[in-house]
Amino acid sequence: MQAINSPSEIIVALEKHQYVADEEFATALFLLLKLQKPLLLEGPPGVGKTEIALALSQLLETKLIRLQCYEGLDINAAVYEWNYQKQLLGIKLQEGTNLSVEEKEHHIFSNEYLLKRPLLQSIMEEEQSPVLLIDELDRSDEEFEAFLLELLSVFQISIPELGTIKAKYKPFVILTSNRTRELSDALKRRCLYHWIDYPDLEKEMAIVKKRLPGIEQHLLEQVVAHVQAFRQRKLAKTPGVSETIDWAESLLALGYREVNAKAFEQTLGSVLKSVEDINQAKAEFIDTL
Secondary structure, three states: OOOOOOHHHHHHHHHHOOOOOOHHHHHHHHHHHHHOOOEEEEOOOOOOHHHHHHHHHHHHOOOEEEEEOOOOOOHHHHOEEEOHHHHHHHHHHHOOOOOOHHHHHHHHOOHHHEEEOHHHHHHOOOOOOOEEEEEOHHHOOHHHHHHHHHHHHHOEEEEOOOEEEEOOOOOEEEEEEOOOOOOOHHHHHOOEEEEOOOOOHHHHHHHHHHHOOOOOHHHHHHHHHHHHHHOOOOOOOOOOHHHHHHHHHHHHHOOOOOOOHHHHHHHHHHOOOOHHHHHHHHHHHHHHO
């Protein structure tokens, strides 16, 4: 595991993993590592909130455990559940033995029959702290968010049949939200916070260049400038940095060295994701190429 002693070291280390971070964001990550306090990242989709968890796990040379949130997410999917079919088989095999009822129950409700989901996996790591990504928390409901408070406060999970399981190595927790709903004050109090916005022109060019080092400067400038212009329009889906990279990659794959009218029309589906947005872009930009 690589030792990190300052935010500036995080910036340099992340660049090696093709992630561009500014000083403010690097400071938030540094505090996450030093304080081992969860970090809540909010911002529009496609600005690198999810990718930072992967980059951080690679930097620390540790496991990445991801929980994708959605409406209706419950404990069975997020924490644990019992392998009922295996338990029934275990009960069948115990028939005719001299074990007491208590002994049989103790065996059936043991780790052998426990299906560990992401949250439980993250606190049962035996070697080193993993990175736990709780992705798009705003998609889950308030009941699940309330359940997280115990984990984020004391890094332990209570299982009625087994008791309380406390983390041997606290996970480095990153929570992300696209702000489709407001998260609770109780959850925010337990977290560090950082807002990731769309990057400016220079930073976005640096990000694309890091991912696609072979791209020519003229094409890079055209792609990023157009995406920055798209974001100023009222679109059904504003393109994120991931779409900028997809568009540049598509143009390179087709052999284009500049964004001309033909290239623009052919590849707009890489960056804009609705027919209305594509038609609007064609109407506004095609005559300028």
